[in-house]
Amino acid sequence: MKQIAITTQFSSYDSITELSVDIQELMHDAVTVRKNAYAPYSQFKVGAALLLDNGKVILGSNQENAAYPSGLCAERVAIFQAGAVYPDAKILKMAITAASDTNKTTSPIPPCGSCRQSIAEYEIRQETPIEIYFMGEVGAVYKSDSLKNLLPFMFDKKFL
16 A cells, blocks of 8 residues: 655635735625625525636626525536636636625635536646635635645546
């Protein structure tokens, strides 16, 4: 038997105000669209904003459904919208924020597993990393230089 050690590295900012102005704007876009989330079941609202290499910003918020598997997370709403409207554009940066209607979310909330897999598909397809910034409602912001930090053993088309 061999042990495999995997390490990941993130940048941590104490608050949104420590981010560069362009990332602050992207995060503010994510906060704004988070308010459009349709989350009557979980009462957990998520907003995502993507910056594309053509300068466009694509927004998404989670959209729930009484048949739970039919809903869609904010990250996938945004990333699929980007793929549909701008299929040749590369995603440079992604900002994610989450807030609960029942308690204050103060820890950075990363993408769920399904979203990580979807982001991985786009990162691999475009052959460039996607910077991912994520936060709760308030407090610290974490930055990952690539989805590979969040999903080191990515499943992709080379396995098919």
